[in-house]
Amino acid sequence: MAIRRLPPLRAIEAFVRIVRLGSARAAADELGLSPSALSRRVSALEDFIGKRLFTRQHQSMKLTDDGSTFYNAVAPKFDELAAAVEGQVEDSRVLRLRLGVLPLFGSQRLFPRLPELRKAQPRLHIDFDTSPHLDHRVGDTLDAAFILSPQPDPSFHAVQLDHNKVYAITSKALAAEIGPTPDRDVLSRQTFLIHTELPDSFIAWKQAIDLPDLEPAAIDHYDSGQLILEAAAQGLGIAIMHDAHFDRAQDTRLASLFDIEVKSPYSYWFVCKPHALDIRAVRIFHDWVVKTGL
Numbered sequence: 001m002a003i004r005r006l007p008p009l010r011a012i013e014a015f016v017r018i019v020r021l022g023s024a025r026a027a028a029d030e031l032g033l034s035p036s037a038l039s040r041r042v043s044a045l046e047d048f049i050g051k052r053l054f055t056r057q058h059q060s061m062k063l064t065d066d067g068s069t070f071y072n073a074v075a076p077k078f079d080e081l082a083a084a085v086e087g088q089v090e091d092s093r094v095l096r097l098r099l100g101v102l103p104l105f106g107s108q109r110l111f112p113r114l115p116e117l118r119k120a121q122p123r124l125h126i127d128f129d130t131s132p133h134l135d136h137r138v139g140d141t142l143d144a145a146f147i148l149s150p151q152p153d154p155s156f157h158a159v160q161l162d163h164n165k166v167y168a169i170t171s172k173a174l175a176a177e178i179g180p181t182p183d184r185d186v187l188s189r190q191t192f193l194i195h196t197e198l199p200d201s202f203i204a205w206k207q208a209i210d211l212p213d214l215e216p217a218a219i220d221h222y223d224s225g226q227l228i229l230e231a232a233a234q235g236l237g238i239a240i241m242h243d244a245h246f247d248r249a250q251d252t253r254l255a256s257l258f259d260i261e262v263k264s265p266y267s268y269w270f271v272c273k274p275h276a277l278d279i280r281a282v283r284i285f286h287d288w289v290v291k292t293g294l
Contacts, residue, residue, distance in 0.1 A: 009081075011045035014038055015053060016078055019071050020140040024061045030141055076275070079139065083278050095124045095281040100134030100145030102197065104225025105268060108248040109294050110146070117288055124284055132196070132223060135271060143282050144272035148197045156271040159286070161294055164242040164264035166201045166208070168257040171235040175255035178238075182209040182258055191218045191237035193228050200265045202240045208262040229254070242266075268294075 017027035018038075028038040042061075046053050053067035063071070101110060106128070117124065129137070134145040135153065152158040170178070178186055194202055206214050220237060222228040225245060232239035233253040242264055246256055270289050276282045 007045050007048040008041070011041045011048070012074060012078055014041040015045055015067075016071070016075050017140060018042070018054075018061060019063060019067075019075070021137070079273070079275055083275060095121075095284065097124065097126045097281040097285050098129065098141065098143045099126050099285070100129045100131075100137065100142045100147070102134070102146060102148060102225065103130050104229075104245060105146050105148075106130070107226065108245070109268075113292060113294065116292075117285075121284055121288070124281055126285075138271055139273040139276065143276055143279065144270065144285065147269050147271055148266045149269055150200075150265045150267075152269050152271050155273070157274045157277060159270040159290060161268040161270060161289075162244065163267060164244060166205045166262035166264045167241055167243050167246050168205060169229065169232045169239045169241055169246050169254055170237065170257060171233055171253055172255045174235050174238070175257055178257060180258065182211060184211055184214065187211065187214055188216060190216050191220060192216045193220050193222060193231055193237040193239040195225060195228055195239075195241060196221055196223045198240065198242075198264075198266055201242075204265060205240055205262050208260055209258065270294075 014027065014031065014033075017030055018024050021027050021030065024035060024038060028035050031038065033041075042053065049070065051066040051070065052064055053070060054061040055064055129142060129145075134142065135147050135149070135156075138145050138156065146161075174190075178190070192202065202219075203212075206212050218237075220231075222231070225241070228239045228241065229245065229249055229251065231237060233251055238257065243256075246254060270286065272282055272286065277286060
C-alpha cells in the first residue's frame with residue numbers, strides 16, 4: 001500500500017499551538033522558536049494543503065474559515081497521535097504529568113498530600129505550571145490543571161472538588177475596629193483586597209450583608225492567594241476569599257468579619273481533555289484525586 005504524503009508534524013504542531021494559545025508570539029515562546037521560524041512552519045503547512053490558514057495583519061494572525069475547518073479536522077487526530085506516541089515511549093523509569101496548579105491550592109491542599117501519591121506511584125513525576133489562565137493551556141502545553149471556576153468549559157472532563165463560602169478576612173486589629181456587624185460608613189472607608197480568580201465573590205458578599213451598592217475607599221487586586229492573605233494579616237485591607245483559605249492558613253493574625261454565610265460562585269475543579277485520560281500519567285493522577293478528594 002502506498003504511503004500518503006503528510007505535512008511535517010512540526011508544522012501541524014505550530015499551527016495547533018497558535019490556535020490554542022491565541023497568539024503567534026505565545027506559540028513561538030512555548031515552542032522555543034523565533035517568530036520568523038514559526039511563520040515559516042505555518043507557511044510550509046499552507047503550501048502543502050494549498051489553503052490560507054491565517055490572515056496576517058501587522059503582528060496578529062487571525063484564523064480563516066479554511067483554517068477553522070482544518071483545525072477542527074486535524075487537532076483531535078493530532079492529540080490522539082501525541083497520546084499514542086507517549087504511550088509507546090513510556091519506559092520503566094518515569095511517567096510524566098504536566099500539571100497546572102494555582103499556588104495557594106498547591107501549598108494548602110495538594111502538596112501536603114503529594115508524599116502519599118509518591119509512595120503509591122513512585123514512577124509518576126509532575127512538571128508544575130502556576131501561570132495565570134491555566135485552563136487556556138489544558139490540552140496543549142498542560143495535560144491537566146486545578147482551576148477556580150463557576151463552571152468549567154464543557155469541552156473538559158471536570159471533577160468538582162468542593163463547595164465554598166465567601167469570607168471577608170482581615171487582621172485581628174482591623175476586625176476589632178470594624179466591629180461585629182456590617183456598617184456602611186465604616187466599610188466605605190476600608191480597602192478591599194480582591195483575587196483576580198474570584199471577582200464575583202465580592203458582589204456576592206456585598207449582597208449578603210445587604211449593601212449591594214457599597215463603594216469602598218479602594219479595591220486592590222492580587223493574583224496570588226499567599227500574598228493576599230499576607231496583606232490581610234498585615235492590616236492592609238479586607239481580603240475576599242474562601243472559608244477554606246482562611247481555615248487552612250491557620251494564621252493566628254487573621255480574623256473573619258461578621259457571622260454570615262455567603263455561598264461562593266466558585267469551586268475548585270480538576271480538569272483535563274477527555275482524551276487525556278488515555279494517557280497513563282493523567283489517568284493515575286485523576287483517579288488519585290477522585291479517591292482522595294483533596
